[in-house]
Amino acid sequence: MRIKNQVSKIICDSLLGTLSIFLAFLLRFEGYPYQPFSSTLIRIIPLVLIFKPLFFSFFQLYRAIWRYTSLRTLYSIVLSSTLFSLFLTFFVFHWRLSFPRSIIFIDWFLTVFLVGGVRIGARALYEFKSGKSNTIFSALLKKDIKPVIIVGAGDAGETIAKEMLRRPQNGYFPVGFVDDSLDKQGATIHGIKVLGTRKDLPKLIERTGAEEVIIAMPSANLGVIRDFAEICDECGVRCKTLPPVSELISGKIELSMVRDVEVDDLLSRPPLKISISKDRNYIVGKVVLITGAGGSIGSELCRQLSRLNPSKLILLDHSESNLFDIEQEFLYSKEATNLESFLGDLKDKEKLRAIFESYKPEIVFHAAAYKHVPLMELNPEEALANNLFGTKNVSELSVEFETKLFVFISTDKAVNPKGAMGASKALAERLVRYYNDFGVTRFIIVRFGNVLGSRGSVLEIFKKQIREGGPVTVTHPEMSRYFMTIEEAVKLIIEAGSIAKEGEIFVLDMGEPIKIMELAENMIRLSGFKPGVEIPIEIIGLRPGEKLEEELYAKEERLESTSHTKIFKIVSDDKVYMKDIENILSELEKLVKVRNREGIRKKLAEIFPSYCGIANITSGKC
DSSP states (O other): OHHHHHHHHHHHHHHHHHHHHHHHHHHHHTSSOOHHHHHHHHHHHHHHHHHHHHHHHHTTTTTSOGGGOOHHHHHHHHHHHHHHHHHHHHHHHHHTOOOOTHHHHHHHHHHHHHHHHHHHHHHHHHHHHTTOOOSHHHHHTSTTOEEEEEEOOSHHHHHHHHHHHHOGGGSEEEEEEEOSOGGGTTOEETTEEEEEOGGGHHHHHHHHTOOEEEEOOTTOOHHHHHHHHHHHHHHTOEEEEOOOGGGOTTOOOOGGGOEEOOGGGGSSSOOOOOOOOGGGGGSTTOEEEEETTTSHHHHHHHHHHHTTOOSEEEEEESOHHHHHHHHHHHHTSSSOOOEEEEEOOTTOHHHHHHHHHHHOOSEEEEOOOOOOHHHHHHOHHHHIIIIIIHHHHHHHHHHHTTOSEEEEEEEGGGSSOOSHHHHHHHHHHHHHHHGGGSSSOEEEEEEEOEEETOTTOHHHHHHHHHHTTOOEEESOTTOEEOEEEHHHHHHHHHHHHHHOOTTOEEEEOOOSOEEHHHHHHHHHHHTTOOBTTTBOEEEOOOOTTOOSBOOSSOTTEEEEEOSSTTEEEEEEOOOOOHHHHHHHHHHHHHHHHTTOHHHHHHHHHHHOTTOOOHHHHHHTOO
16 A cells, blocks of 8 residues: 555656646746747656656655645755756756756746645645644634633744644644734734733733633743733633743653643742752762662652762662652663662661671662651651661661761751651751761761652642642641752752761752742642632641741851852851760660650750640640
8 A cells, every 4th residue: 555655646746747847838938839849848758757756756755644744845845856957957958958948947946836735735635624724713613622822922832833733632722822022913823823912911811712821931930930820810711831941851842741830830939950060970880878769859869869870779768669669660761770679667777787788888868757747746756766766777887887978868847846857857967967976987968948749748738639629728827938849959969969078067049938828829729729719728727846937057057158059058166065965865765765755755845945845736835
């Protein structure tokens, strides 16, 4: 069947090529050619029948399917016709034929017109029969077509519009463009007009009946996206966008990339561009251990570290399903990594010792931790057993086996901790700084705020509550948090490992904190609902261990700049004394062993004046 189709195309082009040269003679002589040139025409026709299809075949025109004719196809027709015209010119000069040279130019034009026109006509006929005709009439005949306005009349907007016109089965039809460039006003792209600028959008939505607005500007800053999202919310239509330029690795834009505007797009700052420094070579060829490897931070650490060519990655996690997921991801990925996975608990020091003895890790990224504040306040013995004494086990083995670098991943909740979770991380910070006085291991700390998209994060909770119709629960109308993406967090961790000296603490410039109430309202709006009307918001009060505002550093600490403009070092004047930490660990260890929760809370209150026990939380004293 394929050969039959190609033969049919060759015959068609041969006839069209012959017709074009014949018409060229007729046009040149305004009727039938004079007798002297008739013999020339007869001699040229065999050349046309044979060589025009050969030139077309050389440019693979007979492999192309006519109904998918594109600009590339037309370019091939122009190029092959041009080469044939040059060949014909050579033939005429070589044989010294009586032949008006203008016929060659007329023939070239007619060949392009006829051969290209047939293919364009075939595509138009196919689209008409299949209902893909890019006209407003045919699109509106379909009941499930949504009229949309495209913001941005640039390359991305043109691509999205073309895809919508070619594939109306996707459910979209562009009724107009919006662009702030005055030069583009009134212009048309694929027959779709640029209707106005940003300020015209509300009346354009009403006039066109648009049901959605698509922001086709991958490089748009967050302020622009926020403006359009708010306008769409006021007009009662959904707002969608394309991924940012950083995510469009191939540069190719497709309609399938259109997505809802997400809360990540509405943060108070753009995502930070943290380029891993040249000193990332500290990972190359090293044996690297990652604790909590199946968690949100741990799994992203595995992905990014694997690209830095360690000799071996050792994955440790106490969650079977999490460890299985990240291991399977590597098994089925194209990135070859020397990987070892271990299911184990930080509290099992003998299991940890076996891993250290077998592999002698040169770098440890300690990401394993219990993180849910209210849950840890109800179970303070588990917070300390895992976050503090688990860290103690890994730290001691790192010193014993002369690990070169130990990166401890901490949290802003360790600053003036109010609950057991924050207190456990604050004590772990003191502990790893203390261990810098022993052996060759360089211990450093990375501290950051809430991580967007991590398991159990506020965004995940809000999404679930919105899907279920609400209410969306907010603990306090004035509660605020610092936010960062998982990618930012992990790049900070890796970068810190390259620039830090022993005992240093690093934080990321995360901009201004965001109110959780505003976050909740934005998520409801971007899900297509009205906050407080269609999806209620319920204030449930502070939970045990929570603070209204988080802090990145304490009063006795100060920030200093580093070689990276967005990464700061925390400097503290207080010295971590061996006697203090040893006494604290000894007393807490005894309380944890007998699960004396009240005793633990009392001791934490002695260590941290900011700590507020569960009894005081529930009674309203904190």
